[in-house]
Amino acid sequence: MLASEEGNGPRRPKVRSVAGKQFPSDFRWGTATSSHQVEGDNTNNDWWAFEQQPGRIRNADRSGRACDWWRNAEADFDRMAALNQNAHRLSLEWSRLEPREGYFDDAAAGRYRQMLSGLRARGIEPMVTLNHFTLPLWVARSGGWENTRITEWFVRYARHCAEWFGDLVELWVPINEPNVVLVLGYLQGVFPPAVRNPLRARRALHNLLRSHAAAYRAIHAVRRGARVGTAHNIRLFDPAHKRATTDAWAAGLQSQFFNWVWLDVLHRGEGRSILWSGRMPECANTVDFHGVNYYTRERVRFVPWRIHYAFGRNFYTPGAQMSDYGYGEVYPVGLYRALSEVWRRYARPVFVTENGIPDEDDDMRPRFLLDHLSAVHRAIADGVPVQGYYHWSLLDNFEWAEGWRMKFGLIAMDPVTQERRERPSARLYAEICRTGRLLLDAS
Numbered sequence: 001m002l003a004s005e006e007g008n009g010p011r012r013p014k015v016r017s018v019a020g021k022q023f024p025s026d027f028r029w030g031t032a033t034s035s036h037q038v039e040g041d042n043t044n045n046d047w048w049a050f051e052q053q054p055g056r057i058r059n060a061d062r063s064g065r066a067c068d069w070w071r072n073a074e075a076d077f078d079r080m081a082a083l084n085q086n087a088h089r090l091s092l093e094w095s096r097l098e099p100r101e102g103y104f105d106d107a108a109a110g111r112y113r114q115m116l117s118g119l120r121a122r123g124i125e126p127m128v129t130l131n132h133f134t135l136p137l138w139v140a141r142s143g144g145w146e147n148t149r150i151t152e153w154f155v156r157y158a159r160h161c162a163e164w165f166g167d168l169v170e171l172w173v174p175i176n177e178p179n180v181v182l183v184l185g186y187l188q189g190v191f192p193p194a195v196r197n198p199l200r201a202r203r204a205l206h207n208l209l210r211s212h213a214a215a216y217r218a219i220h221a222v223r224r225g226a227r228v229g230t231a232h233n234i235r236l237f238d239p240a241h242k243r244a245t246t247d248a249w250a251a252g253l254q255s256q257f258f259n260w261v262w263l264d265v266l267h268r269g270e271g272r273s274i275l276w277s278g279r280m281p282e283c284a285n286t287v288d289f290h291g292v293n294y295y296t297r298e299r300v301r302f303v304p305w306r307i308h309y310a311f312g313r314n315f316y317t318p319g320a321q322m323s324d325y326g327y328g329e330v331y332p333v334g335l336y337r338a339l340s341e342v343w344r345r346y347a348r349p350v351f352v353t354e355n356g357i358p359d360e361d362d363d364m365r366p367r368f369l370l371d372h373l374s375a376v377h378r379a380i381a382d383g384v385p386v387q388g389y390y391h392w393s394l395l396d397n398f399e400w401a402e403g404w405r406m407k408f409g410l411i412a413m414d415p416v417t418q419e420r421r422e423r424p425s426a427r428l429y430a431e432i433c434r435t436g437r438l439l440l441d442a443s
């Protein structure tokens with residue numbers, strides 16, 4: 001484990017001049033989005049149904065037209081190109097491509113081909129996620145991630161996608177943040193299917209991992225040159241008091257469950273965690289690259305009776321800079337630590353597949369961007385092969401159970417009028433994308 005910045009390790013001198021912070025020339029500079037959050041009218045999935053239930057989404061917001069991408073993503077592709085971005089991570093909506101069990105919709109596939117070619121025509125390389133939180137209604141109604149049959153359904157869908165889009169896509173991510181699906185959907189009950197049940201969570205864990213592994217093989221069987229990886233939410237869990245061994249133990253337990261058991265299984269075919277430990281040999285060696293979705297870190301205090309919370313009470317570092325609505329501590333060093341740790345553990349190329357901050361008035365995002373990119377640069381300088389950075393997000397979009405309140409966009413977007421307005425950080429990022437260099441002092 002890397003020493004945290006507050007650890008006992010040698011402190012690095014602060015870098016005053018950053019003229020040398022040049023990124024590799026083939027670095028991918030982009031943004032990330034997901035289908036349900038931007039397309040609009042995704043009426044045939046579990047999230048749309050969830051949004052109709054009272055009390056599920058803050059302010060009773062709905063995804064509705066979202067950012068209108070199904071009709072006109074191209075207008076925003078133009079904006080990406082004007083902002084010098086050369087990469088974009090987007091997701092395909094399973095409920096559009098297979099609206100009923102076994103029925104694959106060529107017209108929907110045609111629209112996605114148009115979008116993917118549209119990106120390429122603008123010099124923007126797509127990275128494609130097959131599942132970003134939403135399930136087709138027919139899958140959700142059959143038990144979703146708890147039904148072992150989901151692996152065979154998912155792999156068939158993955159094969160179709162590889163056949164439909166394989167000539168346009170090299171980088172694939174089968175499942176976005178399976179750990180978030182599990183924790184929010186099956187332990188905290190704030191995402192569908194909104195249950196709090198460790199036994200059901202354990203079933204979902206198995207099926208999420210098996211489905212990733214099966215999709216990995218299916219994509220490779222169709223496109224030998226494809227690269228298939230993860231987009232895993234890595235959160236740092238640090239002990240409340242750095243010398244308290246019980247705090248460190250509880251923090252380690254949480255980190256092992258949230259961050260590592262998943263990736264251990266996908267590499268070695270076995271893993272250990274408080275929820276489940278064991279072997280899944282069929283999942284071994286199914287990662288070509290690691291996508292790190294990094295937002296924040298938590299502190300953990302050991303509390304012996306909180307068995308269901310892995311013996312911890314979690315909180316954000318007192319006095320630390322927080323993002324809007326208490327979304328999390330702003331902790332850029334955490335990105336360096338996450339990238340370094342993923343590389344140290346698994347030795348595969350790494351991407352930052354998400355990183356961003358809810359910040360409506362953009363008073364924190366410019367600094368956030370510089371400091372986090374500085375952390376990426378430091379990781380590269382230390383030998384971590386980071387190949388790209390996808391900022392979350394291009395524009396404000398439907399933020400799941402938080403509705404429209406949290407504004408993650410480089411571009412502000414009004415869901416009622418569909419008006420767009422660049423925030424200052426969009427320009428700042430555009431300059432970095434153009435030069436491949438951090439221009440300002442980000443020490």
Ligand code: GAL
Nearest residue numbers: 034176177180233392399400
């Ligand atoms: C991630 C998720 C994204 C986005 C982001 C901001 O966990 O993959 O869809 O919502 O968080 O909260």
